[in-house]
Amino acid sequence: xxxxxxHALDLPELVAGDLLxxxxxxxxxxxxxxxxxxxxxxxKSQFSRYPWFDAEFETVRGILHVKDLLLAMxxxxxxxxxxxxxxxxxxxxxxxxxxxxxxxxxxxxxxxALVTDDSGRVVGFFTLFDVVQIIVGDIEDEHRSTxxxxxxxxxxxxxxxxxxxxxxxxxxxLDLDIxxxxxxxxxxxxxxxxxxxxxxxxxxxxxDGFSLTVRTMKGxxxxxxxxxxxxxxxxxxxxx
Numbered sequence: 001x002x003x004x005x006x007h008a009l010d011l012p013e014l015v016a017g018d019l020l021x022x023x024x025x026x027x028x029x030x031x032x033x034x035x036x037x038x039x040x041x042x043x044k045s046q047f048s049r050y051p052w053f054d055a056e057f058e059t060v061r062g063i064l065h066v067k068d069l070l071l072a073m074x075x076x077x078x079x080x081x082x083x084x085x086x087x088x089x090x091x092x093x094x095x096x097x098x099x100x101x102x103x104x105x106x107x108x109x110x111x112x113a114l115v116t117d118d119s120g121r122v123v124g125f126f127t128l129f130d131v132v133q134i135i136v137g138d139i140e141d142e143h144r145s146t147x148x149x150x151x152x153x154x155x156x157x158x159x160x161x162x163x164x165x166x167x168x169x170x171x172x173x174l175d176l177d178i179x180x181x182x183x184x185x186x187x188x189x190x191x192x193x194x195x196x197x198x199x200x201x202x203x204x205x206x207x208d209g210f211s212l213t214v215r216t217m218k219g220x221x222x223x224x225x226x227x228x229x230x231x232x233x234x235x236x237x238x239x240x
């Protein structure tokens with residue numbers, strides 16, 4: 001469709017930071033965990049792959065795919081050392097072009113990338129699903145299965161979105177350009193940058209063309225945000 005072709009044209013302008021999902025949405029395992037502890041984390045978070053860190057959570061050693069673990073357990077029973085099961089991790093900086101990542105996903109064995117800041121610290125991740133969503137819109141996957149992730153349109157024309165929504169998606173929703181620094185990737189991060197502190201529930205901020213109101217906080221993060229455009233957004237526009 002024309003919309004999909006138009007969205008595909010966004011790809012050359014996007015970098016890894018634009019698609020970033022924050023680290024709190026990511027299950028992680030580390031050196032020193034027993035098989036029972038690993039299985040408990042898998043049952044709790046129910047993802048299919050996990051980054052494996054050293055004991056200090058400073059270095060990524062690889063990616064553990066659950067199916068690799070289950071096959072090894074079926075063959076050997078108790079697995080004392082899981083490091084040999086790890087697949088190589090794709091670790092990229094925030095400014096990595098998405099077109100480059102698309103090529104790497106197509107040619108590699110993984111469709112999952114960890115993203116680091118300038119200091120080399122892992123700040124989040126994204127997957128091939130996130131790249132596909134740029135073109136076709138929201139797709140539910142293992143990291144986005146909780147209710148309320150998709151934008152919800154209110155009768156007054158407002159939108160309720162997760163604070164983790166990438167800024168480029170809000171730009172698409174509102175059909176406008178948002179002035180934001182390169183290091184700010186999410187709508188919640190945009191609020192913190194403007195306030196220079198953590199927001200409080202119910203706090204509102206005006207921007208050029210829209211306002212944001214923090215509805216709920218979860219720890220230090222804005223979990224739900226209401227967006228009120230200063231002009232009506234076409235109701236036929238699909239929130240992508």
